[in-house]
Amino acid sequence: EVQLVESGGGLVKPGGSLRLSCAASGFSFSNYNMNWVRQAPGKGLEWVSSISTGSNYIYYADSVKGRFTISRDNAKNSLYLQMNSLRAEDTSVYYCARAPGYCSSGSCFYFMDVWGKGTTVTVSS
């Protein structure tokens, strides 16, 4: 079964740090780009960061650039998000998502086809 399982969420004080993990199983993790997406309580979805298969291409939303670091370990089938200088507005459910980015017949398609259940991060004093 294709599966993504996030962990590492919790309660942290403003200015603190947290490291999220996402364990992948049931597919060849090293062949897929991966994303982190978050959702604040009662709000919509917000893309956070992306990483390519070999970690050569990494991108961040402006809201987290300079504070968050995405990484992956293909040998361990794992994706990570190091979050520093956390703020109250970072409070969200954080999802990891597979982003195939496949090309066919001259067109390339970008979407997120597998999602984890999410891990909750609460930033509060």
Added chain:
Amino acid sequence: EIVLTQSPGTLSLSPGERATLSCRASQSVSSSYLAWYRQKPGQAPRLLIYGASSRATGISDRFSGSGSGTDFTLTISRLEPEDFAVYYCQQYGSSRWTFGQGTKVEIK
């Protein structure tokens, strides 16, 4: 940055009715970069449509997507109980991903 605006914010319909959801982009979007997701309460989003009109694996043919340029539509032909949820459109461009603010489909 491309902004996606979904309308209406809330759609009140009865089971069996047809739902039409709109997603408008602030500038032209490649159709192959446009996707739709459904999110039930307390669950992760699920991919419904990619490439503006291709159904994802396992998705019922009640769901169809259309559109190009700046205007895209998700149509649910006959609403089933599990379709009452929030729907998001998503686009990819310039190495960034953006989502619409969502349309809630609620039971009338």
